[in-house]
Amino acid sequence: MEGIYVKYVNQKVNKIRWRPSENPSLEQSNTFATGSWDDEENRVGLWTLSPSRRDDDGTDVDPSPLAVPGEMRSLCSVAHRGDVTDLLYLKNDLILAASSTGNVTLYKHHQRSETLSVQISYERLHRCPRRRSPCTGLAHRDGEVVTVGEDGRINLLDIGQQAVVRCLDEADSCAINAVAYTRQNEIAATNSTGQLRTWDLRQPGDGATRNLHMTGERLPLNCIDRHPTQPHVIATGGQHGMLYVWDLRQERSPTLLSAHSSDIWEVKFHPTHPDNLFTCSEDGSTWHWDASFVKAALQAGKNFRRFLKSSRWLTIYSWNSSGFNCISVKEILQ
Secondary structure, three states: OOOOOOOOOOOOEEEEEEOOOOOOOOOOOOEEEEEEOOOOOOEEEEEEOOOOEEOOOOOEEOOOOOOOOOOOEEEEEEEOOOOEEEEEEEEOOEEEEEEOOOOEEEEEEEOOOOEEEEEEEEOOOOEOOOOEOOEEEEEEEOOEEEEEEOOOOEEEEEOOOOEEEEEEOOOOOOOEEEEEEEEOOEEEEEEOOOEEEEEEOOOOOOOOOEEEEOOOOOOOEEEEEEOOOOOOEEEEEEHHHEEEEEEOOOOOOOEEEEOOOOOEEEEEEOOOOOOEEEEEEOOOEEEEEEOOHHHHHHHHHHHHHHHHHOOOOEEEEEEEOOEEEEEEHHHHHO
16 A cells, blocks of 8 residues: 555564654654564564654755665664563653553653663552552653553653652552643543543542543453643543544543454554544554544544444555455445
8 A cells, every 4th residue: 555664574563653753744753663562572563664864963965866765774672671561761861661660661762873871760660569560551741741551650751851650559549541731730530440540640649530431341451542732632542443532521431443353552642633533442543544534533423433434534544365455434334
């Protein structure tokens, strides 16, 4: 399919994050970070989309005439202890990686030498009495980082001071799977019992300020993202391919859509074009949604399925042995 490029690598890639552009309105980033899992030696690596050379001052020059547009090239990588469970860019040269060991590591990208080095390592942020507990999610705002884990613990880190500012030891009685900032001092997190919970980090105590949940069977919620311009709108992905849209202004259950055929592990709004939403699933497909459906979904409520059938508003990219396929949801519903 035109515009889709494939490169086979000798890693089990678990997370991919684009490096933020210094001026997003003028240029798009062509560099991304990856983290692997379940390998003999897991790694955090950096890749670029097009082969290029750089002057001594670090600026890009024209690529080789033999360069293939869209080709992915490895820039550098570094060993990582444990599975990479989440990745987060703090700046365009600082990458935070969460680990199945319960650790969180900050890496610095040295662009002149194209190398990665460890800047800070936070050891055993997440732990159980007799074993390490995976750190499952990261969120960042204004120099502060929040980590969540399978131990139900929430940590607030000050990266500038290299310190743990606060630890909510009893934030949740079950595993917390993902976290996102909704406001300056408020976070929302999903857990393994299908709950969306919020915490005001200015308030004392470990308890959540709000506890929202779905009706019926409560399936684990694996991932979360906040709408870039409407912070009260939250999208979460869960078990059995379920996509949920929540409105934090209301106490009602979320709008529910049966999307993929298997678990959704990533849900992301485009940061500068929020009418685009992407979901990635264990079934091997990536769905590109026209996220203008969010407003209609919240208004439609139980009639959302009828709204779906009258609209063509997403594209599905799936991979199989014959390559990439692209189909529309309208073809699925008919």
